[in-house]
Each structure stands twice: as structure tokens, then as C-alpha cells.
Amino acid sequence: xxxxxxxSQVVLGLDPDPSALWPGSDVRAQGDAPPVQLAGMAILAHxxxxxxxxxxxxxxxxxxxxxxxxxxxxxxxxxxxxAAHARELGLLVIADGKRGDIDVTARAYxxxxxxxxxxxxxxxxGLDANMATVNPLMGRDAVEPxxxxxxxxxxxxxxxxxxxxxxxxxxxxxxLADGGSLWERLAGIVDELGGAGVGESGLSDVGAVFGATVPxxxxxxxxxxxxxxxxxxxxxxxxxxxxxxxxxxxxxRAGGLVSASRSISNAHFLTGEDPAQAARTEAERLREATWxxx
Amino acid sequence: xxxxxxxSQVVLGLDPDPSALWPGSDVRAQGDAPPVQLAGMAILAHxxxxxxxxxxxxxxxxxxxxxxxxxxxxxxxxxxxxAAHARELGLLVIADGKRGDIDVTARAYxxxxxxxxxxxxxxxxGLDANMATVNPLMGRDAVEPxxxxxxxxxxxxxxxxxxxxxxxxxxxxxxLADGGSLWERLAGIVDELGGAGVGESGLSDVGAVFGATVPxxxxxxxxxxxxxxxxxxxxxxxxxxxxxxxxxxxxxRAGGLVSASRSISNAHFLTGEDPAQAARTEAERLREATWxxx
Numbered sequence: 001x002x003x004x005x006x007x008s009q010v011v012l013g014l015d016p017d018p019s020a021l022w023p024g025s026d027v028r029a030q031g032d033a034p035p036v037q038l039a040g041m042a043i044l045a046h047x048x049x050x051x052x053x054x055x056x057x058x059x060x061x062x063x064x065x066x067x068x069x070x071x072x073x074x075x076x077x078x079x080x081x082x083a084a085h086a087r088e089l090g091l092l093v094i095a096d097g098k099r100g101d102i103d104v105t106a107r108a109y110x111x112x113x114x115x116x117x118x119x120x121x122x123x124x125x126g127l128d129a130n131m132a133t134v135n136p137l138m139g140r141d142a143v144e145p146x147x148x149x150x151x152x153x154x155x156x157x158x159x160x161x162x163x164x165x166x167x168x169x170x171x172x173x174x175x176l177a178d179g180g181s182l183w184e185r186l187a188g189i190v191d192e193l194g195g196a197g198v199g200e201s202g203l204s205d206v207g208a209v210f211g212a213t214v215p216x217x218x219x220x221x222x223x224x225x226x227x228x229x230x231x232x233x234x235x236x237x238x239x240x241x242x243x244x245x246x247x248x249x250x251x252x253r254a255g256g257l258v259s260a261s262r263s264i265s266n267a268h269f270l271t272g273e274d275p276a277q278a279a280r281t282e283a284e285r286l287r288e289a290t291w292x293x294x
Numbered sequence: 295x296x297x298x299x300x301x302s303q304v305v306l307g308l309d310p311d312p313s314a315l316w317p318g319s320d321v322r323a324q325g326d327a328p329p330v331q332l333a334g335m336a337i338l339a340h341x342x343x344x345x346x347x348x349x350x351x352x353x354x355x356x357x358x359x360x361x362x363x364x365x366x367x368x369x370x371x372x373x374x375x376x377a378a379h380a381r382e383l384g385l386l387v388i389a390d391g392k393r394g395d396i397d398v399t400a401r402a403y404x405x406x407x408x409x410x411x412x413x414x415x416x417x418x419x420g421l422d423a424n425m426a427t428v429n430p431l432m433g434r435d436a437v438e439p440x441x442x443x444x445x446x447x448x449x450x451x452x453x454x455x456x457x458x459x460x461x462x463x464x465x466x467x468x469x470l471a472d473g474g475s476l477w478e479r480l481a482g483i484v485d486e487l488g489g490a491g492v493g494e495s496g497l498s499d500v501g502a503v504f505g506a507t508v509p510x511x512x513x514x515x516x517x518x519x520x521x522x523x524x525x526x527x528x529x530x531x532x533x534x535x536x537x538x539x540x541x542x543x544x545x546x547r548a549g550g551l552v553s554a555s556r557s558i559s560n561a562h563f564l565t566g567e568d569p570a571q572a573a574r575t576e577a578e579r580l581r582e583a584t585w586x587x588x
Contacts, residue, residue: 015399019413026414036418039415039418064395064402066399066406069370070405070406070411070418070420072370072406072419073369076363076366076370077366077367098393098395098429100394101358102457102459104309105309105358105361108361108363109364111364112360112364112369119313119329121332121336124329124330124364124365137394137430137454138457138461138465139457139459139460139461139463139464141459141461142457160431163396165396165397166433167396167432167433167435167436167437171432171476174476175470175472177468177469182476185465185468
């Protein structure tokens with residue numbers, strides 16, 4: 001839905017490296033605050049600038065939780081501020097934390113990322129993400145609490161099915177004794193758990209992370225997960241090409257979200273332009289290339 | 295080493311539910327702070343009391359990161375304070391976050407949990423955990439950055455190999471086409487990556503999370519991972535029995551760490567005693583039962 005409104009399937013990955021922020025993000029002149037505070041302010045400035053530069057071409061941001069966690073409590077405050085800024089500009093928020101655990105622990109993760117929790121001390125707000133990535137290694141009972149919490153909050157989950165890294169071959173690509181690969185089995189879990197959460201768009205609230213680096217598997221993935229939104233990382237820096245991703249969009253344009261981080265934020269290293277201008281151009285290029293597919 | 299010093303293999307799981315804290319943890323009388331602050335103070339008081347009551351019988355604490363993350367920035371501050379308190383009492387800290395990601399993202403998670411990071415703004419401290427749980431679904435290249443960072447910090451990682459939940463059968467127990475189960479394959483990664491990190495104790499800095507609920511697999515797990523420390527969750531509430539865990543201790547007492555959360559913190563519901571007294575008694579019972587195994 002948001003994809004139609006914004007005419008974009010591009011997800012801006014936010015992966016801020018404190019050692020490689022955009023010029024202008026540095027706030028050391030602001031005083032004698034501890035390093036973690038200075039780093040937090042700089043990361044917030046960087047992410048805001050990156051979002052402002054590219055928002056028009058994007059449908060969502062995807063913060064890497066690790067980069068914020070690195071700053072502990074400060075990082076979580078910055079993450080909340082970044083998410084709020086993106087929402088103000090009409091962007092969805094995809095929390096990329098790849099959490100996975102069981103039972104009450106999974107529920108706590110989900111409450112933190114989605115709608116928060118009612119406590120005896122009053123309501124504690126969550127991050128209010130629209131989607132979150134979830135690791136299904138521990139099995140169905142490790143995924144269900146995330147699906148339940150997301151559904152209650154009007155949000156969705158994206159299960160890791162076949163990731164974009166070379167090491168995915170070590171585990172996700174293993175062939176199973178009773179046929180198919182492990183990732184195909186994980187795709188089955190996506191399809192099964194998503195069945196009860198199919199909206200008017202025809203897409204369910206349980207999607208899949210599927211590496212753009214293995215486009216040869218995409219048609220099979222779509223066959224196994226007909227109603228799932230695919231989050232497609234690995235375009236650009238990791239070698240994935242947009243034009244190979246057509247099968248992802250079989251259920252409609254919102255069936256695939258193309259995620260890019262460094263190819264947008266570091267575009268100025270290639271073009272020599274101002275970082276914001278270069279990022280805007282690259283995000284728009286990616287938007288057009290993806291939109292043309294479906 | 296710490297196991298010998300403290301004569302304990304018991305890990306106190308910290309899984310604080312804001313709705314079920316020990317009496318006396320409630321700090322609402324302290325004023326009009328926002329709910330998240332009150333919940334944070336209460337969780338800190340609860341965890342400190344639980345640690346104080348059981349420290350003598352334990353070798354480590356194992357905070358569930360999810361429960362702290364639920365309180366966002368406040369939760370991370372509380373987590374740091376809980377870890378510091380445990381360290382003051384001579385306990386190790388096992389960060390149970392089950393993180394898993396690749397490349398720079400994995401490194402950021404590891405820096406957050408272990409030794410922190412040098413930034414242009416100065417040094418940002420990490421949680422300084424002694425061990426952290428890691429999810430290996432994404433393969434070897436998703437685990438290596440954690441191992442590297444842990445090794446540099448004199449810490450260790452614990453890979454999820456066969457978890458204690460029923461759903462583990464959905465994925466971890468799958469039989470592979472070329473023989474063995476997925477968890478056996480994951481055990482191979484543990485053994486391989488740990489080879490370069492075997493200390494004087496004969497144990498490596500890459501261990502495994504192995505459910506005490508499947509003791510029938512323990513001998514095989516030990517065969518595949520001869521030098522790995524096993525973190526054994528699932529005793530008590532989940533049905534695992536200490537007396538079935540003997541194979542874990544084949545390389546010595548420190549080869550197995552028995553983790554218990556609710557069976558300790560909720561012991562008073564069974565005995566009717568004061569929570570601290572009941573927790574102490576249960577932790578000491580578990581310490582003795584485990585120590586007696588060898």
C-alpha cells in the first residue's frame with residue numbers, strides 16, 4: 001500500500017559507521033560530552049541527513065540495530081529518534097535486528113520492536129517498527145511470538161530464509177534428507193505462518209529476507225511463498241543486480257523491497273558529488289530500475 | 295578456571311518480567327518518574343537482590359537481553375548496572391542475545407557485547423561480557439566476526455547448536471542429505487572455529503548452547519565438540535534433569551554450565567519461603583547436584 005503511495009520499493013539501509021559519517025555530522029564542537037554522546041549525536045545527524053536526502057525515492061528505512069546497540073543506551077535513544085524522523089517523512093521502519101528466541105523472550109523482543117508493553121508501572125512504548133527481521137533457526141515456536149505481536153500491532157515480520165552472504169551456503173543451502181534445502185524448509189514456515197495474515201493487498205504479514213545475490217533461487221522462493229513480501233538485500237556493494245529480481249514482484253510491486261545501504265550512503269565516493277546529492281541520485285536510480293520491473 | 299575458583303557450574307539466568315518482580319523491587323514510592331524509568335529501577339533492584347541471594351552458589355549470570363531491550367535506552371543502562379554488580383561479586387557475565395549477522399554488522403554486535411569500539415569521538419565502552427550467545431543460521435562468515443572480537447577481548451562465544459525448545463525439532467534436528475542432522479553440522483562449525491582458541495584449561499573460546507532437554511544427544515555432541523564449553527539451558531521449568539547431563543562434563547567440570555532462571559527466581563512459589571532464601575536454597579541445590587557429577 002505504502003509502495004503504491006510512494007511509488008517506490010526502495011529501502012534505505014541505515015548502517016552508520018561512527019568512523020565514516022557524512023561531513024557535517026561531526027558535532028564535537030558542541031562541547032565536552034562523553035565520546036558515546038558525541039558519537040550518538042553524530043550518528044543521528046548523519047542518519048537524518050541521509051533520510052532527508054533520499055526520502056522521496058524510498059518507501060522505508062532499515063536501521064541495522066547492531067550499529068545503534070554499539071552505543072548502548074545512547075544508541076537506543078538515537079534509534080528511536082531516527083525512526084521518528086523517518087515516520088514524519090512518511091517512511092516505514094524496518095527494524096533489522098535478526099532477533100530469534102523462544103516463548104517469553106521472543107515476546108519481549110517483539111514488544112521492544114513493535115507495540116511496547118503494559119507493565120505495573122504503566123505503559124512502556126516500543127520502537128513501533130512496521131516490520132522486523134527474525135531468525136528462525138530455533139523453529140516455529142521461536143517465530144510465532146513475533147508473528148503474534150506484529151499482527152496485534154498491525155506490523156509484519158521478515159524471516160531470514162536465504163541471506164545474501166557467501167556463508168549462507170554453509171547452513172541455509174544444505175540439502176535435507178527428505179528433499180529440498182534448508183532455506184526451502186524455512187520458506188515453508190514463512191508460508192504457513194503467513195496464511196492467517198493475508199491483507200487486502202494479497203500480501204501476508206510474514207515475509208522473507210531473500211538475498212538479491214542468489215536471483216537464480218528467486219522463482220522457486222516465490223513458488224514456495226506466494227503471498228510473502230520479500231526483503232531483498234545485497235544489491236550494489238554485494239553484487240546483486242536489480243534487473244534479476246523480477247520474480248520477487250509476481251504478486252505485485254509491493255511483493256519485493258530492494259534494500260541498499262552503502263551503495264546509497266557512499267555514492268559520493270564514486271561520483272565526487274556532495275554526499276546528499278549523490279545519495280539522492282543513486283536512490284532515485286534504484287527506485288526507477290526497480291519500478292520498471294513490475 | 296572461574297568454575298574451579300567458585301566451585302560452581304551454575305549460571306543464574308536473569309529474565310526479569312516487569313509484572314513478576316520480587317516484592318521489595320517496587321520503587322513507585324520514589325516519585326513521579328515515567329513508567330519506563332520506574333520499571334527500570336524495579337528491574338535493577340530485582341536483579342541485584344536475585345544476584346545477592348544466589349551469587350555464592352553461582353559462577354555466572356546470564357541476562358536475557360530481550361528483557362532489558364524491552365525498556366529501550368533505560369534497559370541498556372540497567373543491563374550495564376546489573377553486569378557491573380555481578381562482576382563485583384566475582385561472577386562472569388554471559389550476554390544472552392542470540393545475535394547473528396554478517397561482516398561489519400556482526401562486528402558491531404560483538405563490539406557492543408565485548409570490548410567496545412574506538413571511534414573518532416573517543417572510546418565507546420562495550421558491555422564487557424565474558425561470553426555471548428550467537429546464532430549461526432547465516433553460516434560461518436556470520437560467526438567469525440564474533441569469535442574474532444571475543445578472542446581479542448579474552449571472552450568467548452556460545453553458538454546455538456541444539457536449543458531446549460520443542461520447535462528446535464523443526465529446524466535444528468532436520469536430517470541432512472549427506473548424513474547427520476543440522477545441529478551436528480552446527481557442532482562442526484563450533485569445533486572448527488574453536489580450534490585456534492583452546493586455552494590452558496583444554497577448553498576453547500567457542501562453546502555451544504545445548505538444551506538440557508535432549509540429554510540423549512549429549513554424548514554425541516561431546517564427541518563432535520571435544521573442547522567446547524556447553525551452556526545447558528532447560529533444567530527445571532523446561533523439564534531437563536541435572537543427573538542426565540554427565541557427558542557434558544567429560545573435558546572437566548568447566549565443560550558444562552547449567553543455566554536456570556525461573557526455577558531459581560520463582561522457587562518461593564513452591565516453598566512459601568522468602569524469595570531470596572528460596573532462591574539461595576535452589577541455586578545451592580543445583581550447584582551441589584551438578585558438582586557431584588564430576
